[in-house]
Amino acid sequence: MTYQLPTEDQTLAVESFRKFLQAEIRPVVKEYRDRFIPKEIMRELTQKIAQFGLPGCTLPVEHGGMGLSFTTHCMLFEELVACSCDIALTVMINNGIARRLLSAKPEIRDRYLPGILAGKLFGCAGISEPDVGSNVAEIKTRAVRDGDHFIINGEKTWITNGFYSDFLICTVRGENGLSHILIDREAHGYEARNIQKIGLNSQSTAQIFITDARVPASNLIDDEGAGLKNTMKMFEHARGHVGMLSVGIMRAALEESIAYAKERKQFGKVIASHQLIAAKIADMAMMLDAARLMCMRVFGMMDAGVRCDLEASMAKAFATEAAVQVCRDAVQLHGGNGITKEFNVERYLREAIIIPIPDGTTEIQRLFISRRLTGISAFV
Incomplete structure (x- = not known):
């Protein structure tokens, strides 16, 4: 593929975003250096950032996105990372969650996607486990069918946005293999505990504990077994x-x-x-x-x-x-x-x-x- 110079619109978008980051975000980054940014303050930041198109600028307009290119998104994302990798990680996960929600049933998508795109909600993806890292096929978190619901038990670790999260798109093992299912923190319940690291401690990297969470089967993302x-x-x-x-x-x-x-x-x-x-x-x-x-x-x-x-x-x-x-x-x-x-x-x-x-x-x-x-x- 050939390299293409940024368009005028892309250049203007990046320059505007850079000025905003310098004025509004960098002072907060400096204040919280190596310290955890509380959820409410992070929410204030993500809501401001959302006005410039992150996390959902590439999503279709009919679903609340801007319909922009991945290349434009990439350019904006670089600006955010150069200002704060911690905040960029939070936005990055919400971007991935937004794209996964496009595959959810309309009632689930419409319940959670607008809040993610507006920077008001935080999602996270639960894949890694204490004994499962690179080999996703070995996931142990169980989802046992109970009528129109699943009963879910397990532990996830290294989950970015975990402590912030309002919901978790969890990779689980059921009778038909691995699946993805949305677990609402308030409605279905799970606990999160931050993990301290050598860096990137201003955002949340967490362990998540799921105990007998009763989740409707309608919360499945894509088909059962397609995880x-x-x-x-x-x-x-x-x-x-x-x-x-x-x-x-x-x-x-x-x-x-x-x-x-x-x-x-x-x-x-x-x-x-x-x-x-x-x-x-x-x-x-x-x-x-x-x-x-x-x-x-x-x-x-x-x-x-x-x-x-x-x-x-x-x-x-x-x-x-x-x-x-x-x-x-x-x-x-x-x-x-x-x-x-x-x-x-x-x-x-x-x-x-x-x-x-x-x-x-x-x-x-x-x-x-x-x-x-x-x-x-x-x-x-």
């Missing part, structure tokens, strides 16, 4: 977005490194004039640009309606590992200042280290890429 197939479809979108998380983090680290290198003096001149520093900045910029282009290709293929699971895995693997290197270089470039809380680069590095893990580790991506290219599975 494994639909989970794999979700990974195309998820991996493209995770790649863009890394692009945004890299961009923020590079911008701060350039500004620092132009001001910091050593041996009588600014460090940007030292050859090794100049080379480091150039390498960081090249890795950022390559990662961005790989991710943009994924979203461009989505716009074209073309399968992109291979390209999404490549983009995710490359971008997330590149971000670790770029952010490590940013810390190194800052010297001793780079490991202090006064500068953001140490936080970017902690965030970058996390991102290669969700939605399939780098190792899993490599196995998948190889299998798609050779037709030979390394999972046996």
Whole structure:
């Protein structure tokens, strides 16, 4: 696919969103650095962000979206990540939930989708479990049929938006295999507990505990037993977005490194004039640009309606590992200042280290890429 320059409308949308983020969101990000943003404050932020089209700008107009391209969404999403990866993660999950709700029965879709698109509700997706990570087929959370309802029991972990969530689209195992079903937190009940990590603690990553939740069968998303197939479809979108998380983090680290290198003096001149520093900045910029282009290709293929699971895995693997290197270089470039809380680069590095893990580790991506290219599975 060929690279296309942004249209005038895309450029204006991005510039407007960037100004809003600087004025309205960045002060809150600074205030809550490494501290959990309470649900009500996060809701205020997501409602403001929703006015610029995230999370649902790509959804059809008839369902409350804007009918915009995935490429436009990608450009807006990068701006949000560069401002705050924590808030971007919250919006990213709501974007995925919004797209899943399109497959729900009309009464379920119409009950929850408007609130998600307006930034008023929080959803989450429950896939990973304490003993189930990369191999989705081994999910243990049980859904036992009881007339027109399911009785659901199980535990989910590493659930982004989990503590915030008003509802959970849960991957469960029933008589007919894996399915997705919507569990309303107030109506059906589940508990959530935040998990503390080395970074990205301003948003919610949680454990979820489901005990005898009685959920109507009408809350099934898609057909019963279609959960494994639909989970794999979700990974195309998820991996493209995770790649863009890394692009945004890299961009923020590079911008701060350039500004620092132009001001910091050593041996009588600014460090940007030292050859090794100049080379480091150039390498960081090249890795950022390559990662961005790989991710943009994924979203461009989505716009074209073309399968992109291979390209999404490549983009995710490359971008997330590149971000670790770029952010490590940013810390190194800052010297001793780079490991202090006064500068953001140490936080970017902690965030970058996390991102290669969700939605399939780098190792899993490599196995998948190889299998798609050779037709030979390394999972046996």
